Amino acid sequence: MQLLKDKIKTEGIVLSNNVLKVDSFLNHQMDPVLMMEMGKEFARRFQDKKITKVLTIESSGIAPGLMAALELNVPLVFARKQKSLTLTDNLFVEKVHSFTKQVTNDVTVSRKFLTAEDHVLVIDDFLANGEAAFGLARICEQAGATVAGVGIVIEKSFQPGRSKLVEAGYRVESLARIASLDNGQAQFVE
Ligand code: 5GP
DSSP states (O other): OHHHHHHHHHHOEEEETTEEEOTTTTSSSOOHHHHHHHHHHHHHHTGGGOOOEEEEETTTTHHHHHHHHHHHTSOEEEEEEESOOSOOTTEEEEEEEOTTTOOEEEEEEEGGGOOTTOEEEEEEEEESSSHHHHHHHHHHHHHTOEEEEEEEEEEETTSTHHHHHHHTTOOEEEEEEEEEOGGGOOEEOO
16 A cells, blocks of 8 residues: 555654564554555455454544544454453454563453454554454354454564465455665665
């Protein structure tokens, strides 16, 4: 998606050869026009999938997830990150290791909001090793729901997340695919 690539080129800050900071339009300040366009693009790419729900993880997945849900005319559910839980009767719980924070959280979704009838579009802001996306997919599995696909705003294609998800049988659609962050520059996959 050209608009997003342009934004990454002009505003993205390469923190290291595997971390990109985009806090001026996605992770702290948000660009609502860009969010809206991203929602439309996700909806266009998954329009044939009979999506009934969008599932993301707090906090940075919520904005793109909500815009996709608005375009698809379905609810958005966001999984919550919590410290280890004891009372989990009414929750689906999965452990997810955070790439940026290097901690493992219990990620939870209320059993009320996902059912075996759901066709779920999983959305996240970044794809690195696939931990977050697989955690959300496992929550769908617990609910008996179908994962209709995975939509990612920024995929770091030099990390293994995408190939792991594709190998597991998931359709992955990323709006920007980064081939490398070497020498302080984002290079995109052609
Ligand atoms: P994964 O779970 O695929 O290993 O990593 C994706 C998650 O880690 C995303 O939810 C995102 O919050 C965070 N993340 C991974 N790589 C980056 C990055 O380069 N920049 C930022 N801002 N977040 C990242």
